Amino acid sequence: MSLTGFLAALGRPVLRALAALGRVAIFAGEVISHLFRPPFYGREFLTALIQIGWLSLPVVGLTAIFTGGALALQIYAGGARFNAEAVVPQIVAIGMTRELGPVLGGLMVAARVASSIAAELGTMKVTEQIDALTTLSTNPMKYLAVPRILAATLAVPVLVAVGDSIGIAGGWLVGISRLDFNAASYLKNTTDFLQFWDVGSGLVKGAVFGFIVALMGCYMGMTSGRGAQGVGAATKAAVVAASVLILASNYVLTEVFFSA
């Protein structure tokens, strides 16, 4: 292979990736611009809020309680190496609120919501329902994407807050039942230690993750290829892209919020 051929082969996927990134950015910009311009579809927003927020509570809650419990056991076992078993309540609290609550909550919502949005909108696209919306003088972006993305951006921080509480409760349960902590002092140590920004930063992350999840679901669904295979590919791409973007943006946000 010649040098030009090698460079072309190297450059082609990079250009494709940049073009895809540009298309997602334009899509996101369009969504944001529609947030502030009527008409607003309240019923679609409320439906999305229930679908994304309320119905994700069980999966986020279960993830949080087991994570909080496991975290308590790990910190206790690890801390024992340098006689720091007593820090379990504080580390569980900070770990859940700053990192595990938002990230695991975001990933669980990505698995549940990005896939369902992409599959739903992808099916609507291949069955011409999105074209039908346009012919009925309804902007698909406004009617389908904006309510879902707004609902996810508002609902995921609430899910994160609930997940944080349940995760800390999971750590507390394991702490008092398996690690011989005193119930009241465990709670006191947690509340005394936590600062507003520990929780607040996690909620901001939740909002960003919610936006990413619904954005990728809507984008992949509305640009889905033809047929069952196209919808399947869009669904898979939505979950993968949302998950990777959640982890990448989590690092960036942590740098912004906590680096000295």
Add this chain to the structure above:
Amino acid sequence: MIELSGVHKSFGENRVLRGVDLLIPKGQSMVVIGGSGTGKSVLLKCVLGLVRPDRGTITLDGVDVTKGDRDAFLARFGMLFQGGALFDSLRVWENVAFRLLRGSLKRPKAEARAIAVEKLRRVGLKPEVADLYPAELSGGMQKRVGLARAIAAEPEIIFFDEPTTGLDPIMSGVINELIREIVVEMGATAMTITHDMSSVRAIADRVAMLHQGVIQWTGGVAEMDATPDPYVQQFIHGRADGPIESVR
């Protein structure tokens, strides 16, 4: 009156429309025929602005369709999609009254529902159907609901994309008759895309044949059988031999 002049559209290397010129006079029913994959649906979507042509102009009553108020433009159209394109999450009456429940044509809910039930009756469906979801209906019923939705806001122009595809001959006949009756009753301009010759004969005032990205022939439905055009003759008689290549 809808006029298309030199409309081109390609998808990558595939040149689907290669200079379509077509005139659809006001109040007439134009049926565009042609083989599968010849770009009939693309042509229709170009008029509605769902697909942007690469070149050429499309005008409605002399005004370029890409200029002016898009909502006002779309409010003049009704469209029956090939698969119905009904919204799964909405009840039948909400599908039919979709345009009447939001936007510039918004009416009170009870009035919109009453209009939807009346339109359903017009296409031969009982009021009980109004509260069902699309998934609970047969293919023929879904087509009728799609037709009711297309006419709900009394549009001046109605497009029908393969209205009888996937239906049995009797149901196809019923849908063809309904389309003809409704178009005549409303005095609407209609454009139908089909390769079903029974639809052509039932619906059309004029026929245009799209082949290799251009309008190969156009004329009155009565002239269709007599035309010596070998493309039209091969198509309407369904012959394997002729100028239109067929893949075996």
